[in-house]
Amino acid sequence: MTKLSVNVNKIATLRNSRGGNVPDLLKVAKDIEDFGAQGITIHPRPDERHIKYQDARDLKKLVRTEFNIEGNPVPSFMDLVLEVKPTQVTLVPDAVDAITSNAGWDTVKHKDFLKEVISTFKSNGIRTSIFVDANIEMVQGAALTGTDRIELYTESYAHEYAKGNKKGVLAFSEAAKVAHELGLGLNAGHDLSLENIKYFKESIPHLLEVSIGHALICESLYLGLENVINMYLNKLK
Ligand SMILES: CC(=O)[C@@H](O)[C@H](O)COP(=O)(O)O
Numbered sequence: 001m002t003k004l005s006v007n008v009n010k011i012a013t014l015r016n017s018r019g020g021n022v023p024d025l026l027k028v029a030k031d032i033e034d035f036g037a038q039g040i041t042i043h044p045r046p047d048e049r050h051i052k053y054q055d056a057r058d059l060k061k062l063v064r065t066e067f068n069i070e071g072n073p074v075p076s077f078m079d080l081v082l083e084v085k086p087t088q089v090t091l092v093p094d095a096v097d098a099i100t101s102n103a104g105w106d107t108v109k110h111k112d113f114l115k116e117v118i119s120t121f122k123s124n125g126i127r128t129s130i131f132v133d134a135n136i137e138m139v140q141g142a143a144l145t146g147t148d149r150i151e152l153y154t155e156s157y158a159h160e161y162a163k164g165n166k167k168g169v170l171a172f173s174e175a176a177k178v179a180h181e182l183g184l185g186l187n188a189g190h191d192l193s194l195e196n197i198k199y200f201k202e203s204i205p206h207l208l209e210v211s212i213g214h215a216l217i218c219e220s221l222y223l224g225l226e227n228v229i230n231m232y233l234n235k236l237k
């Protein structure tokens, strides 16, 4: 079975756009768990444009499933994760001004840095994962850092799948095989959706967890729209 961890960044984006507490991030996270998801993911960015550092602290008290915090291990992020102690930390090499995550780690170039950061988190009882492209050399490099898991950056798979090219998954299944042989646990995420998730799951061996946010929240809005419009129409009769 592959666990579904729901990324709630977009709920925080919506909340922040009005400055109040609607939608209530904590209630949404609790409901997501009650509906059966097996994890909650957040990706606090340094500018706190969606998830605020305080959200991470508040969610820690509430999340009963797996709590995954993603981000670039700059000092403020490291301090937050070491304070909150989530189930898992996923290291993502994103620039401060990146609109969203757009690359995996160069695990060869940054091996010593990653080793040190991973050792710090693991010695504090936090499972570690490194965000990497579906590239064998990067997966092998990740194994040398001591990380528990990797998260395959699935943007290229999603992009190719949307164009009708199912072969885009091949690099991912190869990377997954190598990861398994090297004893790494396997997660995946970015731009996964109701459209492309089934084929990905069927093609990738040993997939422990996917984290999905953007598409899942957009799909939820759309799939709920008819119901809500009818509820309004009923009240306006
Ligand atoms: C690592 C990853 O792919 C996701 O965490 C993604 O970066 C979501 O972040 P945003 O919601 O800020 O786009």
Ligand SMILES: NCC(=O)COP(=O)(O)O
Residues within 6 Å of the ligand: 007, 041, 070, 151, 188, 189, 190, 191, 192, 211, 212, 213, 214, 215, 216
């Ligand atoms: N790690 C990927 C994630 O948390 C969600 O990415 P996306 O579904 O918002 O692209």
